[in-house]
Amino acid sequence: MEEKLLFMQHLNMPELTVISQEYETNCQNAGGTAEQCDDTFWAAGPSAGAATDAVLVNGMSQPVLTIEANKWYRFRMIFAAVDAVISPWVDGCTIQLLAKDGVYLHTIPRTITATYMGPGSRVSRRLGHLLPGRQL
Secondary structure, rough: OOOEEEEEEEHHHHHHHHHHHHHHHHHHHHOEEEEEOOOOOOOOOOOOOOOOEEEEEEEEEEOOOOOOOEEEEEEEEEOOOOOOOOOOOOOOOOEEEEEOEEEEEOOOOOOEEEOOOOOOOEEEEEEEOOOOOEEE
């Protein structure tokens, strides 16, 4: 079975901006210069659009993954978050659960109709797609 690795990462952008600004303040209060304490990545907030929550999949905000019809794939998925949950799902596919947090289920595969991943969750799923030329 072909494997697909999905690293899903939740970014609470408003909270990351606040934390970064607090870091800059604390750094300067501890004797650092503004230049030494400047967090150019998070402190200024978003460079475009609104400061909202975001989920990245393999580092992309709108990933595309092409799969073939009538073929099973093994999806190894990790969800990195602090305060969020996610319910990844693919319409038109049969999804079977193989393992949770690196431990195989006693009986596999188990067909599932819903999915849930909390902070730090790891799952291994088997996905079969019946429609031709699907992009996820």
